[in-house]
Amino acid sequence: MRRLGLLFLCLLQFSCSSQVKKKINGVSFVASRNQVLQEHIDDVKExxxxxxxxMPFGFIRDVASPEIVFNTERQWFGETNKGAKQYIDMLHKNGIKTMVKPQIWIWRGEFTGTLHMNSEEDWKKLEVAYDKFILANAKMAQETQSEIFCIGTELEKFVTNxxxxxxxxxxxxxxxYDGKLTYAANWDEYSRVPFWKDLDxxxxxxxxxxxxxxxPSVEALREGWKRxxxxxxxxxxxxxxxxxxxxxxxxxMDYTAHKPWLVDKNEDEVNLVAQVNAKKAIFEEFWNEEWFAGGYVWKWFIDHKKSGGEKDNRFTPQNKPAQEIIKEVYKKY
Known part of the structure; x- marks a missing residue:
């Protein structure tokens, strides 16, 4: 009996050690003009x-403006609270968890990290406006029982000042809101964010x-991650x-890992291999780490069948070889 007990313990330890810890395997579900349908969710599950x-949106006129316009009839459906709720309900019905990640769009696509007021009065106005924007979305996240809420995205100067x-x-x-909290810091900002301990x-x-x-090869990209x-x-x-x-x-596209943040409309040559290698490298470097929770692929359009494709040099992995890499890793973890 003792030998059987020891054998059982060994088998149990082996089973536990061989299990892969589940990660947050996410997609950034781009807001659309339309409601999300079951077929759109099926593509995510695939x-x-x-x-x-x-990602509900608020809009600011310029980098020195304290006013935020949000949740209006002029916005796309998916950018509003009503649209976000519909998306979340459909995702939850399919067993997919959600992070509500409100974002700011500054006119002409100015980088949100440069948002900076010119007076104390305007800073206070911005704070009042941001309170309204973010708390309305936090309440919506609570109503929909979203699992994670992101308190801001790439707002370095606002945070610093x-x-x-x-x-x-x-x-x-x-x-x-009683779920988990995070903040989406830009890659060159995260080390200076002063409130990480307040979040989850x-x-x-x-x-x-x-x-x-x-x-670049997968090996070269993994070497690039080391620093x-x-x-x-x-x-x-x-x-x-x-x-x-x-x-x-x-x-x-070519040189995809040189300045990965570029969102310009350049016509650099499509390079599907570079995108695949970069995806493989990030998965191999991080998804095995205990301290790493997971992530959200940028970006995933709702109408999957019409998105991406092998002539597209944009971020989406949809209908490209990189999609298969994501599928393989997400299935494992």
Whole structure:
């Protein structure tokens, strides 16, 4: 009997050690003019995604304007609270968890990290406006029982100049929302965010420069990750929170890992291999790490059948070889 007991314990230990820890395997579910249908969710399930980021939008006139316009009839359906609720309900019905990730769009596509007021009066106006915007979305996240709420996306100067405001805002959000919290820091901002301890995940939009080659190999890209990964892991240990890539992705074009954040409309040559290699490298570097929670692929359009394709040099992996890499990894984890 003793030998049988020892054998059972060994088998149990082997079984536990061989299990792969489940990750947040997400897609950034792009807002559309239309309601989401079951066929759209089926395409998400096809790549074994278990999470989706839902992104309602607020709009600002310029980088010095304190006014935020949001949740209006002039916006696309998916950018509003009503649309976000419909998306979340459909995803939840299919067993896919959600992160509500409100985003700001500054006219002409100005980078949100440069949002900076010119007076104390305008800073206070911005704080009032952002309170209304973010708390309306936090309440919606609570109503829909969304699992994660992102308190902001790439707002470096706002965070740097008004740290006390953000500490207070987190308290206000906690009062109306009881799920997990994160913030989506830009890749070159995350190390200076002052409120990580107040949240549940260290959120990073992971557009780190990795290689200047036209078509870098997986090995070269993994080598490029080394200088960044050490610091990311160290912050996770210091704050004692897991890291979540609130966005990660690469364009299917030449030099995709040189400046991965580029969203311009350049016509650089389509390079499907470079996108595949970059995806493989990020998965191989991070998805096995205990301190890493997972991430959300940038980006996934609702109408899958009409999205991406092998002539497209944009971020989406849809209908490209990179989609199969995502499917393979997401199925495993």
């Amino acid at each position: 790549v074994y995604a278990n999470h989706a980021a839902i 008004r740290p006390e405001y953000w500490h207070e805002l987190i308290g206000k959000i906690r009062a109306v 995940y260290i959120g990073i939009d992971a557009y780190f420069p990795l290689s200047e080659e036209k078509t 960044w990964k050490t610091d990311i892991a160290a912050l996770s240990e210091k704050v004692d929170h897991p890291v979540l890539f609130t966005e990660f992705g690469y364009r299917s």
